[in-house]
Amino acid sequence: MENQEIVRVDQVSMKFSLASERVDSFKEYVIKTIKRQLSYDEFWALKDVSFSVSRGDAVGLVGLNGSGKSTMLKVIAGVLKPTKGSVTVGGSVAPLIELGAGFDMDLTAEENVFLNGALLGYSRQEMERCYEDIVDFSELRDFMNTPVKNFSSGMVSRLGFSIATIGTPDILIVDEVLSVGDFHFQTKCQNRIKEMLSKGTTLLFVSHSIEQVESLCNKIVWLEKGSLKMFGEAKGIAKIYSAS
Numbered sequence: 001m002e003n004q005e006i007v008r009v010d011q012v013s014m015k016f017s018l019a020s021e022r023v024d025s026f027k028e029y030v031i032k033t034i035k036r037q038l039s040y041d042e043f044w045a046l047k048d049v050s051f052s053v054s055r056g057d058a059v060g061l062v063g064l065n066g067s068g069k070s071t072m073l074k075v076i077a078g079v080l081k082p083t084k085g086s087v088t089v090g091g092s093v094a095p096l097i098e099l100g101a102g103f104d105m106d107l108t109a110e111e112n113v114f115l116n117g118a119l120l121g122y123s124r125q126e127m128e129r130c131y132e133d134i135v136d137f138s139e140l141r142d143f144m145n146t147p148v149k150n151f152s153s154g155m156v157s158r159l160g161f162s163i164a165t166i167g168t169p170d171i172l173i174v175d176e177v178l179s180v181g182d183f184h185f186q187t188k189c190q191n192r193i194k195e196m197l198s199k200g201t202t203l204l205f206v207s208h209s210i211e212q213v214e215s216l217c218n219k220i221v222w223l224e225k226g227s228l229k230m231f232g233e234a235k236g237i238a239k240i241y242s243a244s
């Protein structure tokens with residue numbers, strides 16, 4: 001990797017196998033599997049995608065539904081292993097993907113702060129130091145003793161975002177989280193991301209709002225049906241994308 005390069009995506013392709021026929025029961029599934037009667041369609045969600053991200057860049061991933069944006073982020077976050085190609089990442093990664101996915105819904109919000117912190121690799125002491133900040137930022141002080149199963153999806157996301165952004169990671173991966181929560185909280189999240197950017201964090205960001213991408217990002221990766229359509233300076237690409 002070159003000095004300033006922090007993420008390199010090199011000829012990445014990702015294949016999913018989809019069952020091409022309907023199976024109505026588990027029994028039928030087992031029988032068909034044993035008899036090798038199940039057939040699968042191959043689906044390439046990413047096709048030979050390459051780009052490189054420099055330290056401090058804020059990269060917006062844009063494209064229509066199903067173009068492969070979330071899959072790309074998951075491959076970079078290491079959640080999915082690419083079928084072909086490779087991804088090289090030169091720093092710590094905080095993935096804000098499916099916020100609250102690590103929560104235990106039966107536990108209270110407070111218990112989940114410590115559980116989620118542990119999942120993100122923080123010690124109990126570190127989490128105790130950050131606890132007040134998390135409660136403040138989430139604006140959920142009155143609900144910290146409530147089981148998370150009673151939270152609305154917006155509240156779950158607020159808590160998840162507040163925990164996931166306590167540190168200053170080298171790379172922040174944000175998938176659509178800014179589209180949840182109300183306008184007031186979206187603005188707060190956007191400001192926190194800007195703060196992290198000003199401290200040198202590199203951002204990879206999926207949003208359906210080209211305005212949001214333009215406001216946060218200096219580079220754009222435009223995906224179309226799994227292929228890279230354009231990659232480069234945000235301003236120019238945003239104009240072409242908006243007009244398309």
Ligand SMILES: Nc1ncnc2c1ncn2[C@@H]1O[C@H](COP(=O)(O)OP(=O)(O)OP(=O)(O)O)[C@@H](O)[C@H]1O
Nearest residue numbers: 016017018045063064065066067068069070071072
């Ligand atoms: N685990 C999976 N198994 C099978 N197919 C999948 C899986 N994950 C994604 N896909 C398929 O891959 C394609 C790309 O999905 P992806 O979620 O990356 O698109 P996206 O650009 O993020 O879409 P959206 O804008 O709707 O969020 C879609 O057709 C989707 O159905």
